[in-house]
Amino acid sequence: MTPQYVAIVEKDPDSAFGVWFPDVEGCFSAGDTLAEAAANAAAALRQHVEALESAGRPVPSARALDEVREDADVSEALAAGALLIAVPLLSDAGRTVRINVSLDKGLVDQIDDAASARGLTRSAFLAQAAREKIAGAA
DSSP: OOOEEEEEEEEOTTSOEEEEOTTSTTOEEEESSHHHHHHHHHHHHHHHHHHHHHTTOOOOOOOOHHHHHTSHHHHHHHHTTOEEEEEEOOOOOSSOOOOOOOOOHHHHHHHHHHHHHTTOOHHHHHHHHHHHHHHTOO
């Protein structure tokens, strides 16, 4: 099962939505819309965890929502109007797996065109699209 980390989303007037993780010190993100902030948070969490792992540092465990809510800084943020969201840790297993997927030829052509325009392979494009969809991006 994919671990879910609690994130705090804050919004000041005339600013983007800011996101921080009580369980992952130093991991933060932002977005102009709530949906963009959530998608960016998933990407930031993944990159932060990958950096911890590559540095040989431990990855903090995700605590339960009720436990996170008891933190003084979280309570203060919630009292000021912040939101809590669950952000999945979309980490790779470190190995690829070949799968067989059937798609309409027209869709495959569009996927190939979009992948090529971004300098990606079909597989990399589909993996990126799946991560974004799982993370809640529109």
